[in-house]
Amino acid sequence: MSESKLREQICEMAASMFARGLTGGASGNISARTEDGGLLVSPTGSSFGSLDPARLSRFDERGMLIGGDQPTKEMPLHSAFYETRGTTGAVVHLHSTHAVAWSMMPDIDPENLLPPLTAYAVMRLGKVRLLPFFVPGDPAMGDAVRGLAGKRSAVVLANHGPVVAGKDLEAAVYAMEELEETAKLALLLKGHQPRMLTSGQVQRVVDKFDVDWD
Incomplete structure (x- = not known):
């Protein structure tokens, strides 16, 4: 995908998540890998509802900021996924309610x-790991993700929000939406003893779709 189209896709998908209440105000951040190995990242203090394709933070393949506005303060989270999961093409972090x-x-x-x-x-999603609470922007968040050694594509920061990595932007956004909907279901069903998938059913899904489940 060309860089111009990727810029547009980032802003369109971010606006869609904002419009549906998945993240509000100036919360949340998003990044995607460019064809030349660089990154496009939502700027610090920006709203998913009004991202400007021309103002996205642009990093080169060495991780140097070469254009656009200053990036989100949560770059340590994004960098950690790109460094530890070679298949990562995009990362989404929200403050989604459920x-x-x-x-x-x-x-x-x-x-x-x-x-x-x-x-x-x-x-x-595979297995989703709960990480401890960190002050927003703390580089230790990235260290916590690196500590997982690439074994998780999705984590939730306690009292903060989920972070999901995907092979491309669509995959990361769809997985994020699945995480939020599953958390919503879990809250709705809490205390009602629902019929969950059995371990055997989970294993069949894991085997068929080659899911990381270790």
Whole structure:
């Protein structure tokens, strides 16, 4: 995809997420790999509802800022996924309501945050890791992601929000939407003893779609 089209796609998909209430105000950030190995990143303090394609932060393949506005302060999160998961073509970080709420529940499993409610959550996300609370912009967030050694494509920062990496922008956005919807389902079903996928059903999905599940 040409850089101009990628710029437009970033802004269009960000605006769609904003319009549907997945992240509000100037929260959230997004990045995508360019054909030459660089990155396009949403600027700091920007709103998903009004990103300007011409003002996206532009990094070269060495990680040097070469154009656009100053990038999001959450660059350590993005860089960590690109460094540890070679298949990463885009990263999305939101402050989506249900994922944040689920991260605060007292009885969740930090190693496998979301219950196995749907096949698509397993397919698109694999196991989602809950990371501790960090002050926004703290480089330690990136260190925490690097500590996973590329084994997770999706994490949720406690009391903050989810971060998802995908092979391209569409994959990252769709996986993020799946994460938020699964967290919403989990909250709706909490206390109702729902029929979740069995371990055997999960394994069939993992095997068929080659999902990271270790």
